[in-house]
Every structure is written in structure tokens, then in C-alpha cells.
Amino acid sequence: MTFWTYRRRDNLVGYLFVAPALLGSLAFVLFPLAMVAWYSLNEWNVLGGTFEFIGGENYARLLADEKLRDSLVATAWFAAGLVVLNLSLALLLAVLLNQKLRGTTLFRTLFFSPVLVSLVAWTLVWQLMLQPEGSVNGLLGVFGIDGPNWLRGETTAMVSVVVVQVIKNVGLNMVLFLAALQGVPAPLYEAAKIDGAGPWTRFRRITIPLISPTILLTSIITIVGSLQVFAQIAVLTQGGPGTSTTVLIYYLYQQAFQFHHFGYGATISVLLFVIVAALTLLQWRMRRKWVLHES
Amino acid sequence: MSRLLALICTALLALTACSGSAATGPKSLRMTVWTANEAHLKLLNEIAAEYRAAHPDVTEIKFDTIPADGYTTTLTTQIAGGNAPDLAWILEESAPDFVSSGALAPIRAKVEKADELVPSAIKLWEKDGELYAYPFSTSPFGLFVNTDLVKELPKTWEQAVAASAGKNLVLPDFKYQNWAVLSAIWRGWGAQAWSEDGRQCGFASPEMKDAMTFVHKAIFTDKAIPGPGTTVDFFAGNAAMAVSQISRAGALKEAKFGWTLLPLPQGPKGDYAVIGQAGVGVLKRSKNAEAAADFLGFFTNAANSAxxxxxxxxVRQSLLNAGTLAKSNPLLKPEQLQSVVIDGISKGVVKPSHQGQEELNQTIRAALDPLWKPDADIGQVLDGVCTKIKPLLERQ
Amino acid sequence: MSRKVWLYGLLCLLCVPFVFPTWWMVTSSMKPISEIFSESLLPSEWTFSTYETVFRMQPFGQQYWNSLYIAVIVTAGTMAVAALAGYAFARIRFPGQNVLFVVVLTGLLIPSEVTIVPLFQMFQSFGMTNTHWPLIIVPIFGAPCVLAIFIMRQFFIALPPELEEAARMDGLGRAGIFYRIALPLSRPALGAVAIFTFLHSWNLYLEPIVYLSTPDMFTLPQALTQFVDIYGGPMWNVQLAAATMTAVPILVVFVLAQRQFIEGLAHTGVKG
Structure with a gap:
């Protein structure tokens, strides 16, 4: 077999292998997305059954929409808080569980367990726990702290939805980090110890670079995921108080499904897509700078 | 390939909103409902079976339960996706949108003895003298009292709040979000969310300010209404009183405490009543709109209404007497049925609703949020509500 | 020694917010309804009637089966599609590769709320509403599969090239290399994909509500919303009993399988 026939066959196999995923993407992702882009150029009254081409009007409205600006600010806070808290907590838990200690399996399971609980039950419990006289403030009271009315203050509501979401899902990232940590060769640490590096230096100089591919993966998943958190906000705060937790996806839902402005909802969808795509592209571009194996 | 073509065609059809053409031959009907309760569904299916027995061309009548949470969202998605049901339950707050958009088919001609329907109760479902949905459930608000906790029954709001100070007067559906529930209180002050024609904001009126000051005081000073974020369940016996729709009385069947039901207390403006409603309508886009409307007529005739x-x-006057209602509401005494249900339905004002209700709902909800703090400037917050909703009210 | 005490203390403290909600869910499902909103940790009297109610009110067994078989098919299908695509994107060089990868990656970026209306139109025109097809096909081939492809690509990229070279020398073609060499090695990554995918399908909420309309077609998350009293108020204790039954078996399976899962991952990591 010559190199070139191998090459050509390789091409064919490559196309065959990606074909199912590719066709699926075309049919179930790109086609619907194109439809959404088309809706955004129209005024669509679902109830009345009217569908009318209005060109860029929805986009003009987007630029002038003050509520949208509030929503973008809320989204930025929510996403930033969620990503930072999720990744640092996941890493902390993974490091703790990576110690030579009896019973880590048990703790690992406990930290992972919220991932398995239904969202409905999860948010309901937290709603009760965050009541002014709920368990959270009861616990704070033990330490002499007079806890706030969590879901009714603008800042505390935002903090609450972030924390509730992080605790629900941090287990997934924790498991990924744990797997990565266990892949770091122990001799590297020994060598560093001999060179007199303290624990913090070892963590920063050895652990972080070696698990950087996992950090990339988890941060992409988490950022993208943070912009898609919907149900928790719908149950816990309904975007309030005021509009303090009305993140973009919730605003989109309100416009399209609650207010029946489908065309405008589609326009916000396009904006959301552009934001997510830009963020992901940015991370992907920067990966060569700090991620091992990718340069 | 032909499937792809079919898909594109259907997509285009859906976009241009193909209006249904009458189908002939065997028909099957689909009604979306938000109840998943077995007793409800059993009754609905019995009525449907009876209808089918007399109409062999209707082969199936199906009741699809969509969860009450997000009911309208799911219904709208189905309509947008080209799968509109033939009939649909409609929440009172979406009534103006559905009625005015032209999504519903006229049904007055199909309704048995349409003249005996209580006029104030069908106003919401009418446009230009035509009826677009039948209000199958019209439920007045009343005051439930836990007689183990309260000995002296209140006649006025002042008394109600005084008697339940520290013992909880709950508004189960309010949750500091569904502000329209508060109309059950503020009507007693003569306040309203907006004017009759829906163009003038009523939140900044002196009546509203007085009413809201009263509510605010009941929450933060008198500690009668549980504060924001606190869940207290009247039906489990944890509260002195509850303002709720009378259809909730059934939840007290196995109550382990003494209770009674009173009409809403008097406000400064005297007696009044407030009702909540749900309607059922025929979607114009249904292929079987004709048959669906016919079934709706049967579904809501005097016998089935009973x-x-x-x-x-x-809402049928012939059914609105204590004798008839007592048969189906064994938990309530005849005088309660008379004072709360019958009087309530006949003279009641429906909870506020407006075209674009959901957008108004969310805007008002957000604008009212600053009110639910002990040191709120009530006048300023209410003026703020009007500033926010003015453009929405003027849009129609 | 004191370091260990500190570590245990820290772990126990951190555990509380993770464990308490589940504890509450399980115990409250056995409380009488009047106690649900009280702060007590245990029911004053234990009742299991809620569990019977679950089965009486809904075809819960059927719904359990629906969720289970859908999740299993989706998991198997996703593993196959993702392994093939992930391998090709990582190890095979073919023209247009990067563009195609970006095309596929788009799916990762779109929340399901955005595309639900066009997708619903599509399945409606195929006559597939109120069937389980949309819940099977879209996750296997559409957006939810992309994360799996991404994980598999990250795994295969870190695979030492020498293994494949040797196999090629022995005369194995691409398909053979993939099937005989790469796939067996990718077990741990496939395990991760399996868990992610299964949970995603198991907890899917928006799609079933939009697509399915009859109770015997419902999936579990959707069924949870159906336990309401005559006035539409949720029956919390029954809902929690149903929620407990959906979560606990999965938890048990996870406990049993986690050793393979996590230790398997560790050998390769999702290394990048």
C-alpha cells in the first residue's frame, strides 16, 4: 500500500467517522439555528398567527432596550461568580480528596450526590432553607450572625442562586479534577521537595500546569453552562428582586414564551449565541498560551 | 429527500399560519388542561365518553395535561410548532391576549342558554358582543379562618389583621410575586390596578396608597401577614386566616382543626368581592374547530356544568342557588355558599388582567419589590410602578 | 495526626450543604404533609403511604421504564457517535477538519430553550410528537452529544502515537486501528461520557414537557410535576417520594461503579 492510497483512504475514513455527528449537527443544531435567525427578522405573533417580515427592526430594538442592558450586567455577574466559585471549589475538593486519607471514597460520593438529585427537589429544599427563619440563618445564628432574607435582597439573591447552582453541579468538575490530579506523577513532587519548594509553590508550578488541559475543559463547560442556567432562577427568584437575577436566558424566555414576542426572543437568542461563541473562541485561542499539550 | 421537502413545506406552512380547513370524516379532538388530578380527569373523560356515544364521527377526545407551572409557555410552543390543540383551558391572566389576538373561534352560538350566564363573569371572555371562551371555573376569594386560633370572627380588614397579629394571615398564592392576588384586599379600598378601559394606571391613586399602606403595616408592623420569603401553610393548620379562592375548601376535608369560611372582610369602601377565573376555548387553527365548538357546547351545558x-x-344562574351547590360542596354550609360563592360570583370583580398581561405582571412584580422592606417609601414605590407600566398600558 | 483531624473536620463541614438537601428530600417524603415545612430532621411518625400514592396516581412503573430505556439508548448511541467523531478529529488528518470541528462544536454553545421551537416544528412535521424519538435522536446526534465528542477528542489527542504506528506496520487499516487499539484504550473516557450522558438524559425536563402529552409516555422529571391535589396545589410529600425513587437507584449505581469510573479516568485523565 503506498502512502498516497493510505492517505486517501484515511480521508474517507475520517469523513465517515465524523459523518453521524456532522449530519446531526446540521439537522438538529445549524438548521434550527438558521430558523431562529430567520425568526429574528420577523414579527411573529404566535397567538394571532401573524408572521411578518420586518428586517432589522428587532435588532434596532435590541440596541435601545434598557432592560437588556440590566440583564447583560446580571449575566456577567452571575457567570463570573459561578465560574470562579465552581472551579475553585471543585479544585479545592479534588485536592482534599486526593490526600492519602481513609474514607475519601465516601466523601467523594457525598460531594457528587447532588448531581443525581432532581432539580425540582433540589431548588425546593433550598428555597425553604434560604427563608428568613430557615436552616441557613438558623446555622448562622449559632455563630451569632443575624442572616439576611437571602432571596429578597438584590445582592444576596444573586449570591444565593450562584451558590445553589454551584453546590448542585460542582461534583462533576471535582471528579474531572480528581482524575487529572491522580494522573500527576508523584516523582515530580518528590523532586520539587528536594529542591526546597513549599506546598504552595509545588501546587502552582507543578499541579496547575499539569492539569491545565482539564482546567481548559472544565472552564469551557462551566462558562457555557453558566449562560444556560434557567430552571433554578425560574424557581428560586423568577428573575427578582427587581430585575437583579434576570440573566439573559431568563430574559429571552420571558420575551418569547411569556410575553409572546417570538421574533424579539429569537433576536436575543442570536445575541446569546454570539456572546457564548465569542467567549469560547477566546478561550480556545488562548489555550496555546497556558495549556500543556496544545502548543 | 421527500421528508426533507415535507419538512420545509410544513415549516413554511407553519410560518404563514395555515388556517385550518374543515376536515370531514372521523375526527379526534385534543384538549389541553393543567390538572393532573385523577378525579378531575375521570369526570372529564366521562363527559367525553357520553358525547362520543352520541357523535360516532368523533373517534377520540383526549385530555392532555400540561403542568400548571409553565402551562401557557408549553401551549404557546405547541401552537408555534404547528400542533395547536383543538380546545384549551386558558388561564384568566392570559385571557385578554388569547381573546384579542384572534386565536380563538367564536362559540356563543354553541353555548346552551348563553343568556343565563352571569354577565360580570363572562366579560373577560367577550369581544364585540361575541363569546370566545367559556369560563368553566369561576372561583370567588374568601377568608378562611382557623377557629382553633381565632375566636372572634372578623368583619373588617382592621379586625382581621388585629386578630391574626403574630398568628399569620396568609395569602397562599401571593408569594410576593403574584401581586394580582392583592386585589382581593385593595378592592375594599376602592383601588384598582388600572382604569376600566385599561389605559390609566391606578397604582398611584390615593386609594391604592392607603390600601398598600395597610398591607405594608400588616406585614411589617402588625406581623400578621408573613413576611417575604416565609412559607406558612394554612391548610396544615399553621395560620389563623387565609385569603384564598373557595375552590381550595376541598383541601380542608381532612383538616385536624376547626375552620370556617367568610366573605372577604369589609374595607373602608364596604362590601365587595373578587373572583378568579379559568376559561376553555376553541383554537381557530384547529382542523376540527366546528366539532370542537360543538363538544364545548355539550361540555358546558347545564347538566354537565352541574x-x-x-x-x-x-356561572349559570340556574345553578347558582345554595340548594344545587350544596350537593356538590358538602364541606360548605348553605349560608357560606350563599354569601361567598353565589354573591361573590354575581357581584364579583375579576382579578386584574390586561392585554400583554405577562409583561405587565413581570414589570409590576419587579417595580413592587422595593415595597417589601420595613422602611419602604410606599408613595414613591407606587409612583414608580406607574412610570414603568405607563408605556405598556398605552401600547394596546 | 492533627493535620488529619483538620482535614476530616473541613471535609465534614463542607459536606453539610451537599448532603442536607438530599437528607431532607428522603426524610420529608416519609413525613405527614403537615410536617413538611417544619424544621425537624426526622418525621414524628413514619409513613410510607406516599410511596403507594406515587404508583396509584401515575403509571410510575411505565414512566420509570421510559426514562430508563431512553437514557440507555441515548448513552449507547452517544458513546458510539462521540467515539468515532472524537477519534477522527483527534487522530486523522483530512481536509476541512478544523472547519467541520467548529461546525460540530456550535452545538455546545446553544441552550435548548433557543432551538426548541424549530425542533418542535421539525418533529411535528415528521409526526413524531408524543413519541420518544425526539428525546432519543436529538441527544445522540445533536447538541448534547457535542460535549461527549469534545471529551473523546481530548482523550484521543493525548494517546501516544507510537501505538498506532506499530499497528499500522502490522498492516491494520484506520478502522482496524480505531476498533482494535484506540477504542479499548478509551474505556475510562467512555465511562465519563456514559455518566454525563446518562444523567443528562435522565434529568431532561424541557423537552419531554414540550414533546410528550400522555402520561404513559412521560419521563420521570415530567412525572414529578404531575402529583397535584384537586386544586392544582403540589402534593409535596408525594412529589418528594417520587423524586427519592428517581435519585436513590442512580446514587446506588454510582457508588458501586465509581471505583472503575474515577480510577479509570485517572489513568488517562481527560488530559487535553
Whole structure:
């Protein structure tokens, strides 16, 4: 077999292998997305059954929409808080569980367990726990702290939805980090110890670079995921108080499904897509700078 | 390939909103409902079976339960996706949108003895003298009192709040979000969310300010209404009083405490009543709109309304007497049925609703949020509500 | 020694917010309804009637089966599609590769709320509403599969090239290399994909509500919303009993399988 026939066959196999995923993407992702882009150029009254081409009007409205600006600010806070808290907590838990200690399996399971609980039950419990006289403030009271009315203050509501979401899902990232940590060769640490590096230096100089591919993966998943958190906000705060937790996806839902402005909802969808795509592209571009194996 | 073509065609059809053409031959009907309760569904299916027995061309009548949470969202998605049901239950707050958009088919001609429907109760479902949905459930608000906790029954709001100070007067559906529930209180002050024609904001009126000051005081000073974020369940016996729709009385069947039901207390403006409603309409886009409307006529005729009355208070004058209602509401005494249900339905004002209700809902909800703090400037917050909703009210 | 005490203390403290909600869910499902909103840790009297109610009110067994078989098919299908695509994107060089990868990656970026209306139109025109097809096909081939492809690509990229070279020398073609060499090695990554995918399908909420309309077609998350009293108020204790039954078996399976899962991952990591 010559190199070139191998090459050509390789091409064919490559196309065959990606074909199912590719066709699926075309049919179930790109086609619907194109439809959404088309809706955004129209005024669509679902109830009345009217569908009318209005060109860029929805986009003009987007630029002038003050509520949208509030929503973008809320989204930025929510996403930033969620990503930072999720990744640092996941890493902390993974490091703790990576110690030579009896019973880590048990703790690992406990930290992972919220991932398995239904969202409905999860948010309901937290709603009760965050009541002014709920368990959270009861616990704070033990330490002499007079806890706030969590879901009714603008800042505390935002903090609450972030924390509730992080605790629900941090287990997934924790498991990924744990797997990565266990892949770091122990001799590297020994060598560093001999060179007199303290624990913090070892963590920063050895652990972080070696698990950087996992950090990339988890941060992409988490950022993208943070912009898609919907149900928790719908149950816990309904975007309030005021509009303090009305993140973009919730605003989109309100416009399209609650207010029946489908065309405008589609326009916000396009904006959301552009934001997510830009963020992901940015991370992907920067990966060569700090991620091992990718340069 | 032909499938792809079919898909594109259907997509285009859906976009241009193909209006249904009458289908002939065997028909099957689909009605979306938000109840998943077995007793409800059993009754609905019995009525449907009876209808089918007389109409062999209707092969199937199906009741699809969509969860009450997000009911309208899911219904709208189905309509947008080209799968509109033939009939649909409609929440009172979406009534103006559905009625005015032209999504519903006229049904007055199909309704048995349409003249005997209580006029104030069908106003919401009418446009230009035509009826677009039948209000199958019309439920007045009343005051439930836990007689183990309260000995002296209140006649006025002042007394109600005084008697339940520290013992909880709950508004189960309010949750500091569904502000429209508060109309059950502020009507007593003569306040309203907006004017009759829906163009003038009523939140900044002196009546509203007085009423809201009263509510605010009841929450933060008198500690009668539980504060924001606190869940207290009247039906489990944890509260002195509850302002709720009378259809909730059934939840007290196994109550382990003494209770009674009173009409809403008097406000400064005297007696009044407030009702909540749900309607059922025929979607114009249904292929079987004609048959669906015919079934709706049967579903809501006097005999079936009487059956439905055990769950859903009726709007037919012939059924609105204590004797008839007592048969289906064994938990309530005749005088309660008279004072709360019958009087309530006949003279009641429906909870506020408006075209674009959901957008108004969310805007008002957000604008009212600053009110639910002990040191709120009530006048300023209410003026703020009007500033926010003015453009929405003027849009129609 | 004191370091260990500190570590245990820290772990126990951190555990509380993770464990308490589940504890509450399980115990409250056995409380009488009047106690649900009280702060007590244990029911004053234990009742299991809620569990019977679950089965009486809904075809819960059927719904359990629906969720289970859908999740299993989706998991198997996703593993196959993702392994093939992930391998090709990582190890095979073919023209247009990067563009195609970006095309596929788009799916990762779109929340399901955005595309639900066009997708619903599509399945409606195929006559597939109120069937389980949309819940099977879209996750296997559409957006939810992309994360799996991404994980598999990250795994295969870190695979030492020498293994494949040797196999090629022995005369194995691409398909053979993939099937005989790469796939067996990718077990741990496939395990991760399996868990992610299964949970995603198991907890899917928006799609079933939009697509399915009859109770015997419902999936579990959707069924949870159906336990309401005559006035539409949620029956919390029954809902929690149903929620407990959906979560606990999965938890048990996870406990049993986690050793393979996590230790398997560790050998390769999702290394990048």
C-alpha cells in the first residue's frame, strides 16, 4: 500500500467517522439555528398567527432596550461568580480528596450526590432553607450572625442562586479534577521537595500546569453552562428582586414564551449565541498560551 | 429527500399560519388542561365518553395535561410548532391576549342558554358582543379562618389583621410575586390596578396608597401577614386566616382543626368581592374547530356544568342557588355558599388582567419589590410602578 | 495526626450543604404533609403511604421504564457517535477538519430553550410528537452529544502515537486501528461520557414537557410535576417520594461503579 492510497483512504475514513455527528449537527443544531435567525427578522405573533417580515427592526430594538442592558450586567455577574466559585471549589475538593486519607471514597460520593438529585427537589429544599427563619440563618445564628432574607435582597439573591447552582453541579468538575490530579506523577513532587519548594509553590508550578488541559475543559463547560442556567432562577427568584437575577436566558424566555414576542426572543437568542461563541473562541485561542499539550 | 421537502413545506406552512380547513370524516379532538388530578380527569373523560356515544364521527377526545407551572409557555410552543390543540383551558391572566389576538373561534352560538350566564363573569371572555371562551371555573376569594386560633370572627380588614397579629394571615398564592392576588384586599379600598378601559394606571391613586399602606403595616408592623420569603401553610393548620379562592375548601376535608369560611372582610369602601377565573376555548387553527365548538357546547351545558360544579364553581344562574351547590360542596354550609360563592360570583370583580398581561405582571412584580422592606417609601414605590407600566398600558 | 483531624473536620463541614438537601428530600417524603415545612430532621411518625400514592396516581412503573430505556439508548448511541467523531478529529488528518470541528462544536454553545421551537416544528412535521424519538435522536446526534465528542477528542489527542504506528506496520487499516487499539484504550473516557450522558438524559425536563402529552409516555422529571391535589396545589410529600425513587437507584449505581469510573479516568485523565 503506498502512502498516497493510505492517505486517501484515511480521508474517507475520517469523513465517515465524523459523518453521524456532522449530519446531526446540521439537522438538529445549524438548521434550527438558521430558523431562529430567520425568526429574528420577523414579527411573529404566535397567538394571532401573524408572521411578518420586518428586517432589522428587532435588532434596532435590541440596541435601545434598557432592560437588556440590566440583564447583560446580571449575566456577567452571575457567570463570573459561578465560574470562579465552581472551579475553585471543585479544585479545592479534588485536592482534599486526593490526600492519602481513609474514607475519601465516601466523601467523594457525598460531594457528587447532588448531581443525581432532581432539580425540582433540589431548588425546593433550598428555597425553604434560604427563608428568613430557615436552616441557613438558623446555622448562622449559632455563630451569632443575624442572616439576611437571602432571596429578597438584590445582592444576596444573586449570591444565593450562584451558590445553589454551584453546590448542585460542582461534583462533576471535582471528579474531572480528581482524575487529572491522580494522573500527576508523584516523582515530580518528590523532586520539587528536594529542591526546597513549599506546598504552595509545588501546587502552582507543578499541579496547575499539569492539569491545565482539564482546567481548559472544565472552564469551557462551566462558562457555557453558566449562560444556560434557567430552571433554578425560574424557581428560586423568577428573575427578582427587581430585575437583579434576570440573566439573559431568563430574559429571552420571558420575551418569547411569556410575553409572546417570538421574533424579539429569537433576536436575543442570536445575541446569546454570539456572546457564548465569542467567549469560547477566546478561550480556545488562548489555550496555546497556558495549556500543556496544545502548543 | 421527500421528508426533507415535507419538512420545509410544513415549516413554511407553519410560518404563514395555515388556517385550518374543515376536515370531514372521523375526527379526534385534543384538549389541553393543567390538572393532573385523577378525579378531575375521570369526570372529564366521562363527559367525553357520553358525547362520543352520541357523535360516532368523533373517534377520540383526549385530555392532555400540561403542568400548571409553565402551562401557557408549553401551549404557546405547541401552537408555534404547528400542533395547536383543538380546545384549551386558558388561564384568566392570559385571557385578554388569547381573546384579542384572534386565536380563538367564536362559540356563543354553541353555548346552551348563553343568556343565563352571569354577565360580570363572562366579560373577560367577550369581544364585540361575541363569546370566545367559556369560563368553566369561576372561583370567588374568601377568608378562611382557623377557629382553633381565632375566636372572634372578623368583619373588617382592621379586625382581621388585629386578630391574626403574630398568628399569620396568609395569602397562599401571593408569594410576593403574584401581586394580582392583592386585589382581593385593595378592592375594599376602592383601588384598582388600572382604569376600566385599561389605559390609566391606578397604582398611584390615593386609594391604592392607603390600601398598600395597610398591607405594608400588616406585614411589617402588625406581623400578621408573613413576611417575604416565609412559607406558612394554612391548610396544615399553621395560620389563623387565609385569603384564598373557595375552590381550595376541598383541601380542608381532612383538616385536624376547626375552620370556617367568610366573605372577604369589609374595607373602608364596604362590601365587595373578587373572583378568579379559568376559561376553555376553541383554537381557530384547529382542523376540527366546528366539532370542537360543538363538544364545548355539550361540555358546558347545564347538566354537565352541574357535574363540573363539584370542582369548578359555575356561572349559570340556574345553578347558582345554595340548594344545587350544596350537593356538590358538602364541606360548605348553605349560608357560606350563599354569601361567598353565589354573591361573590354575581357581584364579583375579576382579578386584574390586561392585554400583554405577562409583561405587565413581570414589570409590576419587579417595580413592587422595593415595597417589601420595613422602611419602604410606599408613595414613591407606587409612583414608580406607574412610570414603568405607563408605556405598556398605552401600547394596546 | 492533627493535620488529619483538620482535614476530616473541613471535609465534614463542607459536606453539610451537599448532603442536607438530599437528607431532607428522603426524610420529608416519609413525613405527614403537615410536617413538611417544619424544621425537624426526622418525621414524628413514619409513613410510607406516599410511596403507594406515587404508583396509584401515575403509571410510575411505565414512566420509570421510559426514562430508563431512553437514557440507555441515548448513552449507547452517544458513546458510539462521540467515539468515532472524537477519534477522527483527534487522530486523522483530512481536509476541512478544523472547519467541520467548529461546525460540530456550535452545538455546545446553544441552550435548548433557543432551538426548541424549530425542533418542535421539525418533529411535528415528521409526526413524531408524543413519541420518544425526539428525546432519543436529538441527544445522540445533536447538541448534547457535542460535549461527549469534545471529551473523546481530548482523550484521543493525548494517546501516544507510537501505538498506532506499530499497528499500522502490522498492516491494520484506520478502522482496524480505531476498533482494535484506540477504542479499548478509551474505556475510562467512555465511562465519563456514559455518566454525563446518562444523567443528562435522565434529568431532561424541557423537552419531554414540550414533546410528550400522555402520561404513559412521560419521563420521570415530567412525572414529578404531575402529583397535584384537586386544586392544582403540589402534593409535596408525594412529589418528594417520587423524586427519592428517581435519585436513590442512580446514587446506588454510582457508588458501586465509581471505583472503575474515577480510577479509570485517572489513568488517562481527560488530559487535553
Amino acid at each position: 357535574k363540573l360544579a363539584q370542582f369548578f364553581p359555575p
